[in-house]
Amino acid sequence: xxxxxxxxxxxxxxxxxxxxxxxxxxxxxxxxxxxxxxxxxxxxxxxxxxxxxxxxxxxxxxxxxxxxxxxxxxxxxxxxxxxxxxxxxxxxxxxxxxxxxxxxxxxxxxxxxxxxxxxxxxxxxxxxxxxxxxxxxxxxxxxxxxxxxxxxxxxxxxxxxxxxxxxxxxxxxxxxxxxxxxxxxxxxxxxxxxxxxxxxxxxxxxxxxxxxxxxxxxxxxxxxxxxxxxxxxxxxxxxxxxxxxxxxxxxxxxxxxxxxxxxxxxxxxxxxxxxxxxxxxxxxxxxxxxxxxxxxxxxxxxxxxxxxxxxxxxxxxxxxxxxxxxxxxxxxxxxxxxxxxxxxxxxxxxxxxxxxxxxxxxxxxxxxxxxxxxxxxxxxxxxxxxxxxxxxxxxxxxxxxxxxxxxxxxxxxxxxxxxxxxxxxxxxxxxxxxxxxxxxxxxxxxxxxxxxxxxxxxxxxxxxxxxxxxxxxxxxxxxxxxxxxxxxxxxxxxxxxxxxxxxxxxxxxxxxxxxxxxxxxxxxxxxxxxxxxxxxxxx
Amino acid sequence: xxxxxxxxxxxxxxxxxxxxxxxxxxxxxxxxxxxxxxxxxxxxxxxxxxxxxxxxxxxxxxxxxxxxxxxxxxxxxxxxxxxxxxxxxxxxxxxxxxxxxxxxxxxxxxxxxxxxxxxxxxxxxxxxxxxxxxxxxxxxxxxxxxxxxxxxxxxxxxxxxxxxxxxxxxxxxxxxxxxxxxxxxxxxxxxxxxxxxxxxxxxxxxxxxxxxxxxxxxxxxxxxxxxxxxxxxxxxxxxxxxxxxxxxxxxxxxxxxxxxxxxxxxxxxxxxxxx
Numbered sequence: 001x002x003x004x005x006x007x008x009x010x011x012x013x014x015x016x017x018x019x020x021x022x023x024x025x026x027x028x029x030x031x032x033x034x035x036x037x038x039x040x041x042x043x044x045x046x047x048x049x050x051x052x053x054x055x056x057x058x059x060x061x062x063x064x065x066x067x068x069x070x071x072x073x074x075x076x077x078x079x080x081x082x083x084x085x086x087x088x089x090x091x092x093x094x095x096x097x098x099x100x101x102x103x104x105x106x107x108x109x110x111x112x113x114x115x116x117x118x119x120x121x122x123x124x125x126x127x128x129x130x131x132x133x134x135x136x137x138x139x140x141x142x143x144x145x146x147x148x149x150x151x152x153x154x155x156x157x158x159x160x161x162x163x164x165x166x167x168x169x170x171x172x173x174x175x176x177x178x179x180x181x182x183x184x185x186x187x188x189x190x191x192x193x194x195x196x197x198x199x200x201x202x203x204x205x206x207x208x209x210x211x212x213x214x215x216x217x218x219x220x221x222x223x224x225x226x227x228x229x230x231x232x233x234x235x236x237x238x239x240x241x242x243x244x245x246x247x248x249x250x251x252x253x254x255x256x257x258x259x260x261x262x263x264x265x266x267x268x269x270x271x272x273x274x275x276x277x278x279x280x281x282x283x284x285x286x287x288x289x290x291x292x293x294x295x296x297x298x299x300x301x302x303x304x305x306x307x308x309x310x311x312x313x314x315x316x317x318x319x320x321x322x323x324x325x326x327x328x329x330x331x332x333x334x335x336x337x338x339x340x341x342x343x344x345x346x347x348x349x350x351x352x353x354x355x356x357x358x359x360x361x362x363x364x365x366x367x368x369x370x371x372x373x374x375x376x377x378x379x380x381x382x383x384x385x386x387x388x389x390x391x392x393x394x395x396x397x398x399x400x401x402x403x404x405x406x407x408x409x410x411x412x413x414x415x416x417x418x419x420x421x422x423x424x425x426x427x428x429x430x431x432x433x434x435x436x437x438x439x440x441x442x443x444x445x446x447x448x449x450x451x452x453x454x455x456x457x458x459x460x461x462x463x464x465x466x467x468x469x470x471x472x473x474x475x476x477x478x479x480x481x482x483x484x485x486x487x488x489x490x491x492x493x494x495x496x497x498x499x500x501x502x503x504x505x506x507x508x509x510x511x512x513x514x515x516x517x518x519x520x521x522x523x524x525x526x527x528x529x530x531x532x533x534x535x536x537x538x539x
Numbered sequence: 540x541x542x543x544x545x546x547x548x549x550x551x552x553x554x555x556x557x558x559x560x561x562x563x564x565x566x567x568x569x570x571x572x573x574x575x576x577x578x579x580x581x582x583x584x585x586x587x588x589x590x591x592x593x594x595x596x597x598x599x600x601x602x603x604x605x606x607x608x609x610x611x612x613x614x615x616x617x618x619x620x621x622x623x624x625x626x627x628x629x630x631x632x633x634x635x636x637x638x639x640x641x642x643x644x645x646x647x648x649x650x651x652x653x654x655x656x657x658x659x660x661x662x663x664x665x666x667x668x669x670x671x672x673x674x675x676x677x678x679x680x681x682x683x684x685x686x687x688x689x690x691x692x693x694x695x696x697x698x699x700x701x702x703x704x705x706x707x708x709x710x711x712x713x714x715x716x717x718x719x720x721x722x723x724x725x726x727x728x729x730x731x732x733x734x735x736x737x738x739x740x741x742x743x744x745x746x747x748x749x750x751x752x753x754x755x756x757x758x759x760x761x762x763x764x765x766x767x768x769x770x771x772x773x774x775x776x777x778x779x780x781x782x783x784x785x786x787x788x789x790x791x792x793x794x795x796x797x798x799x800x801x802x803x804x805x806x807x808x809x810x811x812x813x814x
Contacts, residue, residue, distance in 0.1 A: 069709075078710040104773055148560040152553040154770075180556055182778065184765045187554070292780065292813045432592050432641055441562050455592065455641070458803060459556070474556020476783060478813075482640055485809040 051087060059083045110269035114161040134164055137177050140470045143463050146440040147451040149474065151180065158268035163191055166263055166272045171196045178262065178323075179459075179473030181315070186266040186295025190319060190473075193261050246389055248381060250279040256376060256384035257283065257320045264315065266295060273297060275316040280382025281308050286317035290478055290485045305488055318477045320378065325479075326460035327375040327471045328423055328452065330364065332356050334374050336420070350374060350419060358466050364450035365437045368424040371452060371462070376419055429456070429482055456480055540797030542571040542583040542599070548797050551774050551788040554767075557801035559588070563597070566618035571599060574613060574621050586612070586682065587784075587800030591644025598682055598800075605704040606697060607728070612682055614646070614675075624679040634672055635680030642804050648674040681804050687729045689779040691755060691787050693796050694724045699751045708749070713792040719775040720766060725787070726752035733757050762814055780814075783807050 042054035060083050064072055072079070137160040144150040151159075159177060167175055170193070178192040251258050257280075263272040289303040293311060301307040301314045334350040364370045376384040426434035434456050439448040440463075449465035459475020497503070509517070540548040545567060549558050559567070567585060575583045580601030589596045597618050601611040613621040627635075638650055649671035664670055698708040718724045731753045737745075755764060765778045779785040784802020789795065807813075 075710050082710075104770075107770065145558070146560050146562075148558050148563060149556060150553070150558060151556060152550050155554070182555060182765075184762070184780075186767065290809055290813050430640070436592055440560060443562065453590075485812050487812055 049084075051084070056080070056083065059087075107267070107269070110267075111158055114158060114165065114269055133174055134167055135176050137163065139468075140177065140472070143449055143465060143468070143470065144461065144472060146449055147438070147461065147463060149451075149461050149472070151474075155268070159189060162189070162265065162268035162272070166191060166193070169272070170263070170274075173197075177472070178319070179475075181293060181318075181473070181475065181477040183293035183295035188264045188266065188293065188295070188315065189268060191263045191272070192323075193263055194259075195261055248280040248383065248387060248389060250277055251383050251385065253277060257324070257378060257382075259375075260323075262316060262319055264297070273312075275312055275319070278313070278316045278320045279308070282313050282317045283320060283378060283382035284380075286314060286321065288488055293477060303487075304490065315477070321479070322457050322460060322473055322477070323375050324378045324384075326454045326457050326462070326473070327373065328371045328462050329374045329469055329471075330356070330358060330464050331370050331372040331420075331422060333467075333469065334372075334420060356467070358464070361439055361448055361450045361465070362445070364464055365439045368426075368433075368435055368437060369422045371423045371435075371464075372420045373423060374420060423452075426456075429480070432482075540585055540799050542567070542575070542585050544795065544797070545571075545585055547795070548788065548799070551769075551790070551795075552776070552786045552799055552801075554769050554776060555778065555784075555786055555801070557588075557784070557786075563618045567597075570615070570619050570621065574599060574601065578611065578613075578623075580611070582606070584797075585799065587802075589642055589678065589681070589800070589804040590802065591642035594644030596642070596644075596646075596678060598678075604706070606707070607705045607730075610686075612679060614678060616646075624675065624682075627676075627680045627683040631672075631676050631680045632683060635677045635684070636806075638672065638677055639805075642678065643674060646673075646675045646678070650674070650677065678804075684806075685782050685785065685800060685804075687727075689782050689785045689798075690728045691725045691777065691798060692728045692752075693789055694718075694726055694754070695749045696794075696796060697728075697752075698748050700748075705751075711794060713794055713796075714775075714789065716791045719789060719791045720768070722755040722758075722764060722766070725755045725777065727755065728752065760811055760814065763810060780810055781807055 039054065042057070043052050045052045060076075060080055063079060063083060069075065069079075137156055141150050141153070141156040150156065163175060163177060166172070172193050173196045174194045176192045178190040181188045181190065253261075258277045261277075262275045264275060265272045285305055285307050288305055289301070289307060291301055291303055291314065293315060297310070297312040297315070299311040301309065301311055307314055332353055333356050335353040336350055359370050378384060379386055381387070423435055428434045432455050434454065436453045436455060438451050438453070439445070440451055441448045449463050452462040452464075454460035456479060457473070457475070458480050459477075460471070460473045462471045463469060540552075546564060549564070552558070571583050571585065574580070578601055581604055582602040584600045584602065586598040586600045589598065594616055597615045599613045599615070599621060601613070602608075609626060612624045612626075614624055615621045634652070649669075650673075652670040652672055661670075693711075693714050695714075696708055696711045697705050699705050714724050729752075731751065733753045734751070758764070763779065763781045765780060767776050767778070768774070769776050773790065775789050775791060777787040779787075782800070782802065783805075785798060785800045787796070787798040
């Protein structure tokens with residue numbers, strides 16, 4: 001047998017005087033004393049923390065034996081630290097902590113409220129009347145999940161219930177889950193809605209009332225101005241002849257960019273807020289800026305060029321742009337109501353084609369000509385239907401001179417693409433096509449669906465499977481651009497009036513200079529007269 | 540995210556709308572354990588998915604015993620067959636930063652370097668190679684950049700042993716709700732850059748076993764992270780604004796955390812204008 005290692009039994013037996021049964025101190029009294037001393041030392045209370053090692057070890061060993069972690073020796077220091085922490089918390093019991101209600105429970109209550117079914121038997125009678133169509137959000141979510149797109153099933157269901165609440169609360173004709181836009185502090189869940197006819201006009205009435213009050217205000221202002229003018233007839237400052245270009249009016253509710261009304265909420269369970277209609281000025285400005293959404297609708301949008309509105313307006317403008325750029329449907333699914341309308345620009349309405357036969361999925365994936373936009377594109381002006389700004393001027397300012405009208409450049413009439421254009425006409429960026437089409441699965445082709453991803457608006461997706469199709473958006477709400485965003489530079493400083501001899505300041509001539517000038521003039525006159533006299537004499 | 544807890548993790552990250560189809564999930568559940576077996580990794584993380592124009596790359600990372608050591612990265616086009624990527628060299632990283640535009644989706648696609656960086660192209664021509672950069676190289680460089688810039692872990696989740704190697708802290712019980720809302724409770728899981736610049740006073744408060752990495756509060760720009768509590772505070776989700784698509788999740792008071800990338804693989808250089 002070789003030398004024994006410490007872990008083997010029998011280690012040390014061959015050493016003289018080291019008998020396992022002989023390691024006890026021979027004198028039992030001395031041993032008891034040693035033990036008592038050791039224990040007393042362990043029981044000594046620390047001056048700093050008031051703990052003692054004996055109790056601490058007892059607690060550690062109790063904890064270890066209760067929990068039985070593996071490889072305890074590696075984490076023994078952490079266990080010791082935790083036991084000490086636990087000790088401290090107990091000592092502060094005289095001051096009770098406020099029972100903090102974590103936000104978890106509040107949110108859970110709100111979500112629970114979604115599940116409550118309102119009303120009772122009365123509802124069933126009403127259901128037979130015009131029932132606004134609640135979109136089957138779960139079915140859509142299932143199809144998008146085949147492509148790997150979509151929210152958690154729970155969240156989809158909450159959105160489903162929230163949409164139902166929205167339909168019950170507002171007079172809605174059709175409703176669709178448009179998508180989700182992410183923000184810095186909170187996200188937006190967006191529903192695209194068409195209000196029942198007659199309901200959206202409330203806004204217009206208030207608008208008119210507002211205009212009436214504004215007109216009254218202007219009249220008062222006019223009177224005040226006249227008074228001021230009379231007082232200041234002597235020292236009138238030159239008034240600027242600059243007239244800003246007329247504001248391009250927004251499109252009426254139900255047409256063009258304002259065809260749909262959008263409701264947003266931060267989370268399902270929170271109340272839905274209606275977004276205001278979008279104006280062309282907002283769309284034009286939204287094209288020039290790129291800002292993250294914060295999640296609060298009243299947050300200001302600080303940018304250059306300054307955005308006319310707050311985050312609610314910016315959100316609405318981006319939604320309009322995304323819808324115009326990426327809402328697609330299989331070609332032929334929608335057709336124009338009358339064939340004559342195809343040529344006119346005002347073709348806004350389309351209807352489902354009852355004779356539509358869906359092409360097979362493989363064809364939908366291969367050729368982009370099988371998809372078509374069903375939302376009108378937005379022109380540079382910011383509207384779907386071009387309006388001549390000169391005509392606006394004529395209506396407003398009939399008394400002005402005609403010269404001003406001629407000075408303005410004639411703006412060319414903008415023509416956008418007609419309504420149901422195929423998406424194969426969409427331009428790509430450099431060598432990136434505007435759309436990427438894929439089948440959801442190659443392994444099981446008979447049940448695969450066609451998926452479209454937009455490359456111009458990353459986050460916009462569309463799927464088609466037979467007669468079913470849907471569009472959705474999940475993203476940050478910005479367009480993709482190859483070059484980095486270059487914000488508009490501020491306009492150059494205004495040039496000062498060119499200085500010429502007419503307005504340059506010079507020193508007034510002194511009396512001597514004037515006299516000298518006068519003398520010189522008289523001399524010149526006299527010379528001229530003499531010259532004439534000489535000529536007369538010569539004749 | 541850990542390959543083993545993939546489905547639960549994907550459910551928590553789905554708030555951004557990106558996820559995996561059931562086919563891909565099933566394929567991952569099958570292929571990642573095989574990858575672990577073949578390459579003898581201790582841990583396999585599903586890193587995420589980079590969308591190319593014509594296809595997508597699915598990326599997995601394998602870690603050895605030292606979690607901060609060099610990681611092996613694998614990519615796959617269908618979540619079943621994985622190919623190992625060569626580690627990124629400094630030149631590749633420098634070149635990849637200059638390549639702009641989307642990934643094509645084809646690993647053998649070649650970027651013409653003459654357009655991007657004439658010097659590098661000239662160098663390559665001199666050494667006898669073609670002045671191109673393969674998409675595979677760009678892929679691995681991009682993954683490395685993303686990991687270095689925005690790969691994060693909660694404080695206390697990893698512990699440094701006296702020998703220098705780093706592994707999971709088995710005693711980590713999760714951040715509390717208050718801590719989870721602070722940026723300083725999260726660390727970049729990469730070589731620390733800012734630690735040495737801290738003042739002595741700050742260093743005294745640090746615990747060398749857990750605070751050996753850079754925390755997020757010194758990131759520039761300061762607000763390049765969006766912290767949100769989802770589901771009423773049950774999950775805290777951090778989204779990077781610099782690399783749009785990177786999502787980190789953590790369930791407070793539990794051990795669950797992880798990050799995943801679903802995006803186009805492009806840096807958001809417009810960030811300062813967008814805040």
